[in-house]
Amino acid sequence: MHQQSDPTGIPAGCPAHGNLPLYGPEFGSDPERHYAHLRTLGPSAPVDIAPDVQVELVTSYDASLYILQNPASFARDSRRWNALNEGRVPADSPALPMMGYRPNALFSDGAAHARLRQAVTDSLATVDQVRLVRLTQQSADYLISRFSSEPLGQAELMAAYAQPLPLLVFGDLFGCPPEIGDRVIAGISGIFEGTPGADEVLGGALAELIALKRHQPGEDLTTRLMVHSARLTDEEVLHQLVTLLSGGTAPLTAAIGTSSALYLSDEWPTGLPVEDAVVKTLWNYAPIANYAAHYPTQDIELGGRTLRAGDPVLVSFAAANTDPKLTEHRQQLSAKAHLAFGAGPHACPAKDPAFMIAATAVESLLNRLPDVEMRVPFKELAWAPTPWSRSLVTIPIRFTPRAVLPATVTGSGAAPAGRTAQPPAAVPHTSQASRQAQEAPRPQGGLFSRFRAWVRGE
Structure with a gap:
């Protein structure tokens, strides 16, 4: 899906939703420009994370931290995902392997x-x-x-x-x-x-x-x-x-x-x-730039926007870490304060x-x-x-x-x-011995087999 940018340099939205698409060469070449535009819309904004897949993306460091630290209000179990349950997510969407439920700690x-x-x-x-x-x-x-x-x-x-x-x-x-x-x-x-x-x-x-x-x-x-x-x-x-x-x-x-x-x-x-x-x-x-899908357990107000229960809210670790409000005093933060x-x-x-x-x-x-x-x-x-x-x-x-x-x-x-x-x-x-060793048949098998053989000196 080819996207045009307007003369101001702000990326155009996805024709399907009017949202900013967070995929493709234009995003990949300059994600910071996309994040800067999203920040003008508030601590979070709707984006398309894949064709026909809308999520709310959180770009604010403080808002990201709030969501990550409040599991009672923001659940991780993607079986709550409204659009998926209603059949509005394409079956072959590249978002499904990343956001679909799996019985592990990440989605529990x-x-x-x-x-x-x-x-x-x-x-x-x-x-x-x-x-x-x-x-x-x-x-x-x-x-x-x-x-x-x-x-x-x-x-x-x-x-x-x-x-x-x-x-x-x-x-x-x-x-x-x-x-x-x-x-x-x-x-x-x-x-x-x-x-x-x-x-x-x-x-x-x-x-x-x-x-x-x-x-x-x-x-x-x-x-x-x-x-x-x-x-x-x-x-x-x-x-x-x-x-x-x-x-x-x-x-x-x-x-x-x-x-x-x-x-x-x-x-x-x-x-x-x-x-x-x-x-x-x-x-x-x-x-990990944009991930950690959360699902509000009830409708929640965040920065003037209503996050609807069951609609996915993704944390932009990349945007949160480079939040201009954070960088003003980042030197005073611990080196481990990043997200x-x-x-x-x-x-x-x-x-x-x-x-x-x-x-x-x-x-x-x-x-x-x-x-x-x-x-x-x-x-x-x-x-x-x-x-x-x-x-x-x-x-x-x-x-x-x-x-x-x-x-x-x-x-x-x-x-x-x-x-x-x-x-x-x-x-x-x-030396002759080295040349012979280099010319000797290499151990058969895949990468891990060859690595283990190399460690053993074979």
Whole structure:
């Protein structure tokens, strides 16, 4: 659906509703202009999140916080959705996979939500931070090893690094054997790419993983969920795993990519730590841009508008974080006051591990490829034209070709603030043994199988 902008620069509304469309290339190229226009309409305004799908979008930081922290007035169970129940949402709408009900903590309220969330948070609390850093570094080393010795010294960072890294980490945390891990990665990747049958691939792999853990429990998140005192059914375990995968991989991919690009940009001040780039990403480029559908339990007045019971109200984390009323005193706020991880009872239960994975991924890239730089200025990078996330499409990089071998990692693995790591040996010259190793047949199987074999030194 092609939209024209009027001479004032304010985007035109969707012909179906007269609403501003929050999808397509025009929105993707400049979402801030759309948010600025919506702010002139009040703390919230009607938009089309997909063709023929109207929602109320909240762009105010204070109003977003109010909604997120008031579950009694704003429920998350999308079975309340009026338009869906009345058959007014197209059956093939791209909004349905994002907003449709699933039996997980994200779409539950009250006691059901408390039970499922407790199982998730308690299970996540068992993840050892040192092990998580080590696993992230191993995953980073493996992925960098796949492109670091390319003769031209060029790669595309999103596809080669930011996208697969969270999947490798999660596959290991869930305790996946190599073959099941391959199918989990294929399934979740296929879902984001729109591959037919990807849902079935992911569901089948996770069901097999759960059945395996019934007979062979381990020190992993899948087992922790299964043995939790909440007594989750196998179906409930499966849906929590799907939530962790889908709710974790795409935002982490965006955070790793944007933070890396920010740090490598000419505008980034020399000497600032990697963590600052991750924090700036979470504030200014919220990986989950517009989401968290809430359904008023009764008609509610907000900023002069009536939010009708059962009509979806989405929080724009991206717009709330850049609310001009907030930025005036943002320097006085905690670095963690952003809403990128949500707030209230449905706030992301994995925000600390997620931050650690993103920061470690960027640090590992800088340590393994100390002279890496972008081939395109940050301001010229393209963003995905989707309302749900804020993610770069590609990040072309260049570097001095070098070999990256499996490393034994100890300690936190934190990189110095000023990129002072010593470069590994460049590889214009290789020994006969090295050439033979490089020419040897690679282990068969998918990405996760090859990663596990690489870690074992095979």
